[in-house]
Amino acid sequence: MTTTPPTVDVHAHVLLLEVDALVEGLPGHAEAKALDARRNGPDALRVNGPMVGERIPRLTDPFARLAAMDGQGVDVQLVSPSPSHYHYWADEETAEQVHRLAAEATAAHCSTAPDRLRGLGLVPLQHPALTVRVLDHALSLGLRGVEISSHAPGRELSDPAYEPFWSRVEETGALVFLHPFGCTLDERLDRWYLANSVGQPTENAVALSHLIFSGVLDRFPGLRIIAAHGGGYLPTHIGRADHAWSVRPDARSGCAHLPSSYLQRIYFDSLVHDPYVLRELVRVAGADRVLLGSDFPFDMGAGDPVAALRAAGLSDADFAAVRGGTAAALLRKD
Known part of the structure; x- marks a missing residue:
């Protein structure tokens, strides 16, 4: 007798008022x-509140979360703090307090329904x-792991200072959910909500490119990274990265293999808002x-994520893997 894997949503947020x-x-x-306000612009702020x-x-x-999940047909959520809680401006003492409190508050929220959250x-x-x-x-x-942004002030994810972190992530099998907050294009995107619609996929592409081209994924092949927003622009434009790696020695100096091959080492969420892009x-990455x-x-999310997935017209096997088969295995404790 076979059992149907649960429907698992890996991109869901909690707002931590304690933080x-x-x-x-x-x-x-x-x-x-103030920096966030400048990056988003006044029109976005008026809507956001x-x-x-x-x-x-x-x-x-x-x-309320569980009731909404029932309405969506979602069995399990992987809940991450709202990216507004990163607070990468904080000094060491404050940062440790903030991040410990965020973990404790998220764990308490999920303990209400540990089989579903x-x-x-x-x-x-x-x-x-x-x-x-x-x-x-x-x-x-x-x-199950931690959520990070695409960069910190003055540091990219390729920074050698993060090598002990990546090593520990690999050793523990922790999940890392890569979810940008803010965009370094700043005021260029401060109208028409470009800070999100353009900024988020840009930041995803830049962050993943740093992990690929710097060799982080070569040195730590067991990393389990989930990229939000389908990895941004990178998966659909990976051909340009492959071409650069093939013809330019400076592009090839950090990673051992063709950039597109690393897409099979990263997990991506399905939130791309276009069935053709999802296909x-x-x-390019594989249904698994x-x-x-x-x-x-x-x-900016999908109110009915299963329907959005169904619209891509995947095979039954691929649909089942994306809907929850792969995520259920990732979230299973060893």
């Missing part, structure tokens, strides 16, 4: 908020020396590397 209270008024917080406010119950109340913590990328300790704390609480993502994702419960 917001901890950082309010601290030195550096106001400056970080009411949009988030209307979603507070689903972002904070696990029972699995959680991720955060690590302070701005302080590489803290990352291993904070990762271990998150794992000790039963969380291409499955083609694409996972259902909704960005629950934000407006």
Whole structure:
């Protein structure tokens, strides 16, 4: 007798009011908020407040979350803190407090329904020396791994200072959910919500390119990285990266293999908002590397992620893998 794997959404967020209270008024917080405001622009800020406010119950109340999951036909969510909780501006002491509290609050939220809610913590990328300790704390609480942004101030994910972190991630089998927050194109994207619609896929592509071209994925082949938003622009434009690697020695100096081959070493969520792009993502990465994702419960997410997946017209086997078969195996404790 065969059993149908659960439907698993790997891209769902929780808003941690405890973290917001901890950082309010601290030195550096106001400056970080001002930078975020400049990057997004006034029109986006006017929309964001009411949009988030209307979603507070689903972002904070696990029972409201479970009811919404039932309505979507989702059995399990991998819950990660809202990226607004990264707080990469914080000093070492504050950063450790913030990230430990984020892990504890996320674990408490998920403990309401441990068979349906699995959680991720955060690590302070701005302080590489803290990352291993904070990762271990998150794992000790039963969380499945951590969520990170595409970069920290002054550091890319290829920075050698992160080598101990990547080593520990590989050793523990922790999941790393790569979810950008903010875009270094800054005010160039401050209108028409370009900071999100263009900025997010750009940041995904840049961050993944650093991991590929620097050789991080060669040195740590066991990493289990999930890239939000389908990996951004990279999977559908990987041919240009392959060409650069093939003809230019400077592009080939860091990684051992053709860039497109590394797409089979990364996991991607399905949130690309286009069935044809989703089919291409499955083609280049493999159905066993694409996972259902909704960005629950934000407006840039998929209100019916299973229907969005079905629209791609995948084979039955590929549909089953993306809908939850692969993610269920990833989330299973060894």
